[in-house]
Amino acid sequence: MDADIDLKGILGLIRRQLWLILSTIATILVLTLIFTYSLTPKYTATSLVLVDTSTKNLLDSSNILSNPNADNSRVESEVGILKSDRILLNVVRENNLVSDSEFGIKISLKDRILSWLRIPLPPAPTSDEALARVLNSFKSAVTVNRNGLTYLITVGVVSTDPAKAAQLANSMSETYIREQINAKVSATLTNRDTIQNRVAAANAAIVENEKNFDTYITANIDRLEKQSNSLGLATLRAELEKVNQDRSAEMSRIESLQKSLQSQDFSTLVTQLGSDALNEFQSQRESLATRIAAVDDNSTEAISLRAELAKLDSSLASAASQEVNDLQQTVTGYQQQANEVRQKIRSTVLQSNLPPEVLTEIYSLQQSSEIARNQYQTLLSRLQELDAQSALQLPDSRVVSAALVPTVPSFPNSRMILALALLASVGLGVGLAVLREYFIGGFVSENQIEAVLKVPLSAIAPRQATGDEHHKLANPTSSLADLMVTAPLSLFSESVRRLRLTLDQQERKHPVAKRAGDDEGAIIMVSSALPSEGKSTMALSLARAYALTGKRTLLIDCDLRKPSVNKHLNLEPNHDFIDYLRQDRSSATLTSLIMRDPLSNLTVLLGGRRSDIATDELVMSEKMGRILASARKHFDYVVLDTPPVEPVVDGLYLARHADMIVFVIKWASTPQSSAKRAVAALKENKNPDAGIVTLLNQQDRAKMSGNYSYSGYYTE
Known part of the structure; x- marks a missing residue:
């Protein structure tokens, strides 16, 4: 019964104050409509990036999977990199946002008021300050979020121009992937330069050890022959000198080829190697270059020919790298021959009746040369691998869905704003009705x-x-x-x-x-x-x-x-x-x-x-x-x-x-x-x-x- 009475009281209040409630709702809705449609619409374009946490190496057919426990940290790190100032600054520079009407430097309302009042304006910002302002403005329009616990990252950009929003979202994804490749290439080149410095030292050690060994044999060949009563040492020494000369010449050639391969000097590579396969590739390359020069740079045919040329350059580089590797095998063969000769000399010397102190000196020199050669071979093999990797790096992320030009503005959300305004106006109207009914209005x-x-x-x-109508007509007062x-x-x-x-x-x-x-x-x-x-x-x-x-x-x-x-x-x-x-x-x-x-x-x-x-x-x-x-x-x-x-x-x-x-x-x-x-x-x-x-x-x-x-x- 009490609930029924309360309900009647509420309904009665609403009926008595209906005009106040309706007028409040109408006023707030009208003001909300005016405010909503006076706002500048903004559009959000999003691109989707997938992070691949496996280790990728084109020189190795098997991809090595990373530790699953570290994947979350890896993806979160990529999110932080994607929205870092470095990526955003590159996007600002590439899209010239400093002079953009939305994100760029513009006269503020405060400056306009000061100018109208003829008050001296503050000094113009420096280039760094202007870039920092544009960066902050652009940063506020960018959202980078990981989709739950997946490997997907959503990159969103908000702008008053839908086409600009899509362009900037795609530019962010592309810049991020490009910077990722550049970082991997830079790290590979840094490792290569470090190893290359070690290769030079290892090569010098080989030369020094070989020189010491040869010097010792040359200086003591007569004495060794006399002490060992062996007439074949002189012949073996001459054979060793010839093998070393051939190996040094081949190594110099390999170093020259590696430099040409690194700089992609395909003409020199073809001339020095002279294989039929490389000659055929070079002939095709020259033909493509001639065709490209004959067409318009922006035409579809030119784009197709350049893509074909890039593919041909990759094949040529791969073939040249393979032949350089084959030459390396030749150097290895020379090294084996030198080792065999040294082994013969060592065997001959060791089988000779030499004093113990002489045998000890020869064995020490031989071991030093062997260690230097092994180190050099290891460093040289790693150097070649890094050279190839620097030109064949793949990004760890890729764009799985490019941003499209949005057709519906993301702000303002008219339906949500009107729904919230309706709820707020109803609440305010009822509140004013209660206030007027029980505190301000009548009883x-x-x-x-x-x-x-x-x-x-x-x-x-x-x-x-x-009274009735007849009574009113008879007595109006x-x-x-x-x-x-x-x-x-x-x-x-x-x-x-x-x-x-x-x-x-x-x-x-x-x-x-x-x-x-x-x-x-x-x-x-x-x-x-x-x-x-x-x-x-x-x-x-x-x-x-x-x-x-x-x-x-x-x-x-x-x-x-x-x-x-x-x-x-x-x-x-x-x-x-x-x-x-x-x-x-x-x-x-x-x-x-x-x-x-x-x-x-x-x-x-x-x-x-x-x-x-x-x-x-x-x-x-x-x-x-x-x-x-x-x-x-x-x-x-x-x-x-x-x-x-x-x-x-x-x-x-x-x-x-x-x-x-x-x-x-x-x-x-x-x-x-x-x-x-x-x-x-x-x-x-x-x-x-x-x-x-x-x-x-x-x-x-x-x-x-x-x-x-x-x-x-x-x-x-």
Whole structure:
């Protein structure tokens, strides 16, 4: 049941504040639309890069897989390299972003304002500062992310120009792969240069050891022959010299060929090697070069011919490298022959009857030469491998999906912005409705009145028509208070009777004091915070409610600033109440002001015309006090229709005479702040024994969560 009541309360709040909620939603949505479509659209282009963590070597047919445990670190490292300043700077330079209208240096709004104010501008940035600014601007438009735990990296670039976004995204991927190849080539060349320096030293060691060995044999050949009684040493020494000469000549030739291969001097390679296969390759190369020179550089045929030429150069380099390797085998053969001769010399010498010290010297020289040769062969083989690798490096990453020109802007996301704006506007609208309903706006419920004003609610009077159409046509000036007589079973009449019941209960709790030994009537003051809240209508209705029960009832129109009871009764007094209070006896008497209600046994003291002077002195005068004291003696109930508390102080002075105060609040209209101030003022100025009750007037049942279930009881 409580949940049902809460739901009805929420629905009622929404219905009452629907215009505020809808206007808030409409305003925010309109502003959001204006803001969204005033933004410059931006486009995001993305390319996809795959990182291959295996070790690749074209000279080795088997790829060596890396450690899977290190793959995550490897891919994350590649992400860091891809978005490093080195890659971004290369993209900035290659695409000339320094002079770009979006990322380049441009006059800022601050500089324009300073220029307009004729204030000296700061010095222009240096080239390094300008490049740094462009780098920071471009960096903010770049996103590089790894796709989960995969080996894929997404490279995205945001730009106001979709074509530019795609171009820059592809440029980043291409620059990254190119830099990766350059880094691998640079590392290979560095290793090659290091080994090449060692090759020269190893070669010098071989020469030195061979020279020492040959020098020793040459210097001691005669002595060795004599000591060993061997005549073949001289012949072996001559054979060794010839083999060494042939090997040195072949090594010099190989070194020259390697330099030509490194510089891709194919003409020299073909001339020096002179093989049929290389001659055929060179002939094809010259033919392609002639055809390329004869066509346009930018034509499709030229591009195709250059690709074919590059492929032919690769084949020629591979064939030349193979023949150089074959020559190396020849050097190896010479080395083997020299070794065989040295072995023969050694065998001959060792088999000879030589002194031990001579044999030791020969063996030491031979071992030094052998070690130097092995080192040289190892370094030379590694040098050739690095030379080949430097020209045959492959990147560890490749573009698997190039960036395409985006057709839909990535910013602003109109649907998401509008959806969020709608949610925010609904929340704000409901929040403003709650704020207006319970803190700023009017009162709509009993709990709300009692919580804010700390005063009990006596009744709720509905907003209701004055009668049927025939009655309106017959009496256009009829008052809503007439329903007490013309429609006694209406909801309005019942609410007035409920107010009367509450006042009776208050009277029993705080009975009016006996004065002069006689029973005196009760003075009921009807007040409100602001004008036009139905105060006069309720005062007349309450007075009629008492009169209809047979009580002697007097209604006094104390709103001297703006009297209106005479309009509700459609009566005009002969004189004005204000004249009587001003001691103007020649123009007014109390008897001339008192009239009878045409619809009930109600006595009315009419106010008459509006006052053009301040009336607070009149209502607090002794004469007003005597009138009220006399009214207590002659009537059971005296109802005072008083001015509103906020704009006029008259009601606060009249509150001193009242035994009970009815504070009228207009449903969903009277501001809570005004009502709180008015009630506080009444509490400060009223009789200490007087009670205050509230009446919620003109309730609009159409704006509540639902009609009362018993409303048909009064209409049937």
